[in-house]
Amino acid sequence: MSAELLDLAISTAGGKELWETVRGLKVDISIDGPVWGMKGWPQGTTFHQIVTLDTVREHILFTPFTRPDRQMVFDAASDSVVVQTLDGEPVQTLAPARAAFKGMLRNTAWDAAHLGYFLGYACWNYFTTPFLFTYPGVQVREIEPWSEAGQTWRRLQVRFPPEIATHSPNAVFYFDAFGMQRRMDYVAEVNNSFLVGHYTGHHRRFDGLLVPTRRRMFRRNPDNSVNLNYPSITVDVHGVELLGADDEQVGP
Numbered sequence: 002m003s004a005e006l007l008d009l010a011i012s013t014a015g016g017k018e019l020w021e022t023v024r025g026l027k028v029d030i031s032i033d034g035p036v037w038g039m040k041g042w043p044q045g046t047t048f049h050q051i052v053t054l055d056t057v058r059e060h061i062l063f064t065p066f067t068r069p070d071r072q073m074v075f076d077a078a079s080d081s082v083v084v085q086t087l088d089g090e091p092v093q094t095l096a097p098a099r100a101a102f103k104g105m106l107r108n109t110a111w112d113a114a115h116l117g118y119f120l121g122y123a124c125w126n127y128f129t130t131p132f133l134f135t136y137p138g139v140q141v142r143e144i145e146p147w148s149e150a151g152q153t154w155r156r157l158q159v160r161f162p163p164e165i166a167t168h169s170p171n172a173v174f175y176f177d178a179f180g181m182q183r184r185m186d187y188v189a190e191v192n193n194s195f196l197v198g199h200y201t202g203h204h205r206r207f208d209g210l211l212v213p214t215r216r217r218m219f220r221r222n223p224d225n226s227v228n229l230n231y232p233s234i235t236v237d238v239h240g241v242e243l244l245g246a247d248d249e250q251v252g253p
Contacts, residue, residue: 006143006155010131013180015210020132025244028052034234041110054125061125067113075121077166082117102191119191122166138162154183186221198227207241214238
């Protein structure tokens with residue numbers, strides 16, 4: 002059953018054949034929400050940026066990043082974040098990055114590099130799903146369905162290997178009858194192990210690739226219910242460009 006649901010999700014998202022022609026994605030994105038005020042950024046902060054990601058290796062570039070003359074590169078293989086000038090001159094480096102969150106609380110302020118780590122791995126995971134589930138070391142199995150708001154969603158429990166930086170090693174993804182992702186549950190380990198119910202919607206096709214253009218993250222309760230009145234993070238996608246092998250890619 003796991004393979005059947007995964008095959009449906011991949012087919013709905015655009016299909017394996019399309020994904021094999023993609024080397025990267027360039028995404029026009031806005032990231033908002035009250036959580037950034039808790040993390041030391043000015044209230045009402047919205048991050049508008051172009052995100053360019055490598056779809057094969059976990060590597061991503063945010064431009065601009067936190068200010069008009071800065072950009073950020075996250076690379077999972079080296080467990081590093083580099084905040085740079087737009088010309089690529091390093092301004093701040095965080096490495097090893099994951100360990101730098103040890104001991105932080107939910108209200109601990111994040112500087113640009115810590116913010117870059119969180120947004121970097123998160124966005125790479127979001128925009129490679131569900132194809133990511135076929136990558137080496139990722140384990141997938143279908144679990145019991147979930148009923149919510151008059152709908153029944155099928156669910157995949159996914160376990161990620163240590164080589165893939167993500168919110169937590171285990172996550173659950175919910176799909177509707179058409180194979181479109183509607184929700185995901187995880188533990189935000191770098192944010193004091195906060196329980197998250199993450200909803201996806203407003204799906205649009207970009208050159209054949211189906212992408213949720215609206216993401217809303219909420220507090221999840223231990224019983225798996227979600228408080229839907231107060232999103233902590235919002236992500237809105239304005240456009241997606243598919244990059245092939247001949248297109249300019251993210252730097253080394």
